[in-house]
Structure formats: structure tokens, C-alpha cells
Amino acid sequence: METDLIEKMPCHNQQLNNSESPEHAAKHVRFARSSPAADTCQDEPCEHQTTSDIQRLIGPQLKLLPLNDQIRELQTIIRDKTTSRGDFVFCADRLIRLVVEEGLNQLPYSECTVTTPTGHKYEGVKFEKGNCGVSIMRSGEAMEQGLRDCCRSIRIGKILIQSDEETQKAKVYYAKFPPDISRRKVLLMYPILSTGNTVIEAVRVLNEHGLQAKHIILLSLFSTPHGARSIVQEFPDITILTTEVHAVAPTHFGQSKA
């Protein structure tokens, strides 16, 4: 029964803190009524859904960036078939940067004290060591620059997985990670989760290298309900970060950067 419900929920956004403010709920309804990109919401209006439904059905492992006008505009331009290649890449890079920044927020920080030029002590925080990125080729590579723009010297591993077009079965062709990956927190990059099969296979390979799913933060831009649910069912400890869960995911994302 829950499966039926989730597939009927084409359009969701949810705050990262997993609770919905009245302002956020109001904004969500406004988008559902006014956005031309929310085409699949017409049969199943978003205002009839609560944003906690998706959380309940998929679980707290799924974290959506808080919806705002800026993110909604980027999603709209990326989805618009009349968008030029240059605008698509520009907007995708902006959305990637927002997801990367939030992904970094999920990593461990420790407290530290620094001295200011005027000799004052300042109680701040610093990243803990032991993070790395892994991009799933090809489309995940489009997210590497966004991560490097924030973390200049972060190590980035790569994995190539291709799905059989008929059976959808995912096969691993190439994987190269930092040797101590089992001891790191990994930002796994893949912009579009459709079936979820590619990511599931990637996480299996990371598991084989000794990395537990609880140390993986999946950075993506768009997900179908099915994709997110499949990944969480397979790996209940993973964290998935995305900007939108929608029944229709954009396609050919990798080709935009080719």
C-alpha cells in the first residue's frame, strides 16, 4: 500500500530538519499552483500532500534541500526543453554547488580555537580529516568541480557502471578509490537517480572495499521516488541528499557536459 502511495506522489520538497514550517508549506503550495515545470502535479496537486509523507515513506536518510525560489528556478531551467546548452550547464553547476555545500554540512566537524589578528581567541569549528569524493561516471563527473571549488585538495575516486538497456542490470567496468577509502567519509556523486540501480551497484563496490553505507553521503540533484526508495531499502544507513523527488527525472544529464 505504501508503494502505491509513494508512486502517486510526483512532487515533493522537504526541509533538511525534517519538519515543515507553515511558511514552507505555503511556499510549496504556491509553487504547485504556479510553476509550469510542475506539470505532473496537475493530476495530483501537491497541496494535497504533506511534505512529511515522503519522509515517512522513504525515511530520514532522505534529505531534501529546503525549497526556495532560487532552487525552484534552477530546477525549472534545467527541466525546460528550450534551455540552451550554456544555460543548462550554468544552472546545473549552481544547483550542484548548493548540494555540495549541504553535503559538506553532513560531514563531521570538530571545535577549534583560533587567534585573530587583534589577539582575540575565537571559538570556531574545522573539518575533521578523512573525507573524499567518489564520482560515478559519466554524469557524476559533472559534480567534481563543484566539490573541488569547496575542497581544493580533496581526493576523488571514480567508478564506471553501465546498465544493460534491456535488463537494467548494472555492471561495474572500472573502480579506482584512495587506498584507505574504508576509513573515510565518502561524498558519492551522481546527479540523477532514476531506477537507483547505478548507485546501488556503486555502493556495493564501496562495501567490497570495506566502506560502510553509514559513511556514504549521496549527492544528487533529482530523484524519482522509486530510485530513492530502492537505494534506502538496500542500504538503510546511507544518507541521500537531493533537491527534488519527482516521478519524472531529467535525462541525458551526462551529455550536457560532454
Ligand SMILES: Nc1nc2c(ncn2[C@@H]2O[C@H](COP(=O)(O)OP(=O)(O)OP(=O)(O)O)[C@@H](O)[C@H]2O)c(=O)[nH]1
Ligand atoms: N601528491 C598528491 N597529493 C594528494 C593527492 N590527493 C590528496 N593529496 C594531498 O595529500 C594530503 C592528504 O590528503 P587526504 O588524505 O585526502 O587528506 P585528509 O587526511 O583527508 O585531510 P586534509 O589534509 O584536510 O585534506 C592533502 O594535503 C592533499 O592535498 C594526490 O592524488 N596526489
Ligand SMILES: O=P(O)(O)OC[C@H]1O[C@H](OP(=O)(O)OP(=O)(O)O)[C@H](O)[C@@H]1O
Ligand atoms: O536508473 P539509474 O541507475 O538510477 O541511473 C539514472 C541515470 O542513468 C541514465 O544515464 P546513463 O546510463 O547514460 O549514465 P551517465 O549519464 O552517468 O553515463 C539516466 O540518464 C540517468 O542519468
Ligand SMILES: O=c1cc[nH]c(=O)[nH]1
Ligand atoms: O544540454 C542540455 C540542455 C537541456 N537539457 C538537457 O538535458 N541537456
